[in-house]
Amino acid sequence: MKRKLTATITAAALALTMLTGCGNSGNAPQETNEPAAQQETTQDTASEETEAPAAPAQDGEAKTITVWAWDDNFNVAVMKEAARVYGETHPEANVNVDVVSLSKEDVYVKLQTALAGGGNGLPDIVLLEDYVSGKYLNTFPGSFADLTDKFDYSQYLSFKVDAVSQDGKTYALPFDTGATALYYRLDLIEQAGYTEEDMQDLTWDEFIEIGKDVTEKTGVQMIVEIANNKTTLVRAMMQSCGLWYFDKDGNINIKNNEALKASFDIILKMKEAGILYEAESTEGRAGALNNGTVASVVNAPWFISSIRQAEDQKGLWRAARIPRISTLDSSINASNVGGSSWYVLENSPVKDEAIAFLQGVWEGNTDFYDTIMRNQGAMGSYIPAYDTGVYEEEDEFFGGQKLNGLFAEVLPDVIPVNYGGYVAEANDAITTALANLFEGKVSIDEALEQAEAQLANQLGR
Amino acid sequence: MSKEKKIRLFKNILLHLFLLAAVLISVFPFYWMLSGATNSSVDITGGNMWFGKNLKENWTQLQNTANVFLVCWNTIKTTLLYTFLSILICAMAGYGFEKYRSKGKNVVYAMFLLSMMIPFSAQMIPLFKMASKANMLDSHTAIILPTIAMPFLVFFFRQSFQSYPTELIEAARVDGAGEFRIFFHLVMLPMKSTFAAAAIYAFMKQWNNYLWPLIVIQSNEKKTFTLLLSSLASAYYVDYGQLMLAIVLATLPIIIVFLTMQKQFVEGIVGSSK
Amino acid sequence: MKRHKKTGPNYNRYGWAFIAMAFLLYLLFTIYPAVESLALAFQSMEGGKYTFVGLKNFKRMFGDAVFLQSLKNTFLYMVIQVPIMLMLALILAVLLNSRFLKWKGFFRTSIFLPCVTSLVAYSILFKMMFSLDGIINQVLMRLGILEQPFQFLQNSTWARAVIIIAMLWRWTGYNVIFYLSALQNIPKETFEAAKVDGANAAQTLFRVTIPQLKPIVLLTAIMSTNGTLQLFDETMNITQGGPANSTLTVSHYIYNQSFVYAPNFGYASAISYMVVFLMIILAIIQFSVAGKEG
Incomplete structure (x- = not known):
């Protein structure tokens, strides 16, 4: 027994010496990167043309x-x-x-x-x-x-x-x-009696009305947002008015931010109307879209790759400009997230x-x-x-729509805002405020006041 | 059957059922992980629980994303080196504290215990500065070195060496054995189970080590599994099939080590109590 | 000069020799960084440079609602999760140690298994399991307990519960290992004596087993308390601290202060040392409670 253990330890020690020994020599050739070789593995489609x-x-x-x-x-x-x-x-x-x-x-x-x-x-x-x-x-x-x-x-x-x-x-x-777009399932919209035409240049109020019909007739919830981080919608709505968490000079602008107030109001309305699907996480969001429990989402161009995963939904999707806030004249049907x-x-x-x-x-x-x-x-x-x-290319997943063309059309309209750099902090404050609002603990004004206080404390202002 | 026997039988069934339930809960996520590795991302987020046909596809995707073999080798290398060095050094320290007690050493020992309580994030910036000054960034040495002297292991070994009879050490001294010889030849062997337990602990700690390797490793060629997992898990579009497969690959080796070591571990305990 | 055989060599020096390696590494890689970061706790970074700000960072904590919330959450985890886990681990260990148990290896291995998973991996799994269309909701609906899926991770109470459940899954088996090895070191005669005295199973557990296991229970209690105060990966990966910071832990907040928000390493260090201070107090309490009972 004892001999066996000694042998094991010796073997282990030997193995370790070998490990350290070839650690240097073994790794050396791999340290020089051949860019060409590296590319070949990751790019299968890109290299077709050249x-x-x-x-x-x-x-x-x-x-x-x-x-x-x-x-x-x-x-x-x-x-x-x-x-x-x-x-x-x-x-x-x-x-x-x-x-x-x-x-x-x-x-x-x-x-x-x-x-x-x-x-x-x-x-x-x-x-x-x-x-x-x-x-x-x-x-x-x-x-x-x-x-x-x-x-x-x-x-x-x-x-x-x-x-x-x-x-x-x-x-x-x-x-x-x-460049933000509203991606939606045309088949579900049509089941509720609407057309592709009806989805163009909406206000959020109109969107909610359509959503109610969709949810009622199809049993599918209209729009998805991540529960613990509802700020994608908030940010999209806010920037559609040219407003942000911070003003042009970088001062916190939450408590008296009309766009924020309006977006809280809209999101709360969505929830109360029962058309908002709150996914737990990014994967929950993708899952809900892929298995057809949700009819639309607002996001950036890169988000399409998540939508595309459900091959059985090919041709059912369309994209449109995002809705605007009806109560604010400054709000347009374009934004950026x-x-x-x-x-x-x-x-x-x-x-x-x-x-x-x-x-x-x-x-x-x-x-x-x-x-x-x-x-x-x-x-x-x-x-x-x-x-x-x-x-100019047509996208078959989106029923032949010129999807990229839509983004190119939206972009020039996006109103620049000063992001101010402290968006993570602001997002956290807003997320907390929204959660409290949803649980019915506070009013919109109180929620925003809390958020402003939390952010000010966080930034040491 | 007597009444007593019937009760015994009933109790036995209850015992096994209860433990079986515990086992099911314990093992279920592992099953899910395995089935997930064979499914496509859509199937996983859609809640499919059965095995699918996407394993090969997931493997191809994973291979495209990273050099899995290299990542695996990096992880094994750092983990084995770390395990060996840390149990050796901590065992010696634990032995030193226990069998050569003195006031000075007790003060040092108390310091060791206290520092268990400093969150790692509080030491990270200064540690990074040191690694950077020592020109050790992006090396596996930098992953291993700072945490070799693990207060918990020192503590664990000291506790364990308490049960080793001091008379045996004294007897060996009378026989003329040197102090180090006593430790390596006499003390280490019967403490096999202690070393096995410590090795499992160290192995797991290093295999799953995340924050510190993240900070010091710079290049793709030095990456370890946890770093790969976290980069896979945070893409805009997460390919869950690929991620699940990576999780399985990252978990399998440690399960194997655990299973083999555990046998020795349990044997050691049973052996010592006989 | 002839040496007296009894004095022998200087064993004290040998002791230091055994400790030397660990001590050196420890001074270099633990003490030095810890001291440097303690110094950071009294500084604040502005425009890329640190300036001395005295106790400002410490004072700030008391007015920081998010920090106080995270502290509250952490204590909640500690008070609820640690006792449940240790009790469960003890019960499992006693059962696994039962001489009537068949397939011991199988049961033991299966129950130990969760503790080998990486924190990142198991957090991802648990998040998916408790999601709206996750397996938990599916099962509960099939059993008729729920009519429609429940959003576990969006309700502050349930989100905490999920974190606790996840931790129980990951760490209970780990503690079973400690208890089981300690149980096997209790001489069998002790149990037999209890049986002769007519003690039932519960009495044996509380009067014989637990007192015998006291050192190891203390050890696991301190380890778990320590672990809870440093709890980070789970909340980070499962709930990201939400909803409304209801699952945020102190360590998670330290991380946020260092890396998510504008880097405030000074404030983060100050919070870290507050945690150290709390842990020391808790350890002292635990030791004294254990001491009194003995």
């Missing part, structure tokens, strides 16, 4: 540009495609682009730790939501490269450029937009290469924008790309 690129001449040491992003099916895939295109069109640049996929929360955790910890361990390019832009630029001044002169920003959507600018300087390359941009780190050893990479692909190459729109539903912010064929 021949597989010849491996770029690798004279001398190739420099690696590390990118942090957070969605394998979306912005990670897009950046990998950008890397592939860059290798093809700029073989002389001799760089590898390593796109590290994290969760969005994890990007922020790592970024904040590294920035607070003195600046080592940062990537060269990082994707940030426009909602947090102001927070990072304020909290860590000088950490992000000033790109004002590096891009022709007149070629990009102005509300996107505004979102990543501060004090007259622009710090990021605008990436995707959250989310959206993100690429930042270059100021102290990156390959700062110039990283900027050149962004310039080389993201400015001027409309084919690239076509590809990512088609494959990832990533609607860029580069205006010249909106004239290309992809926006």
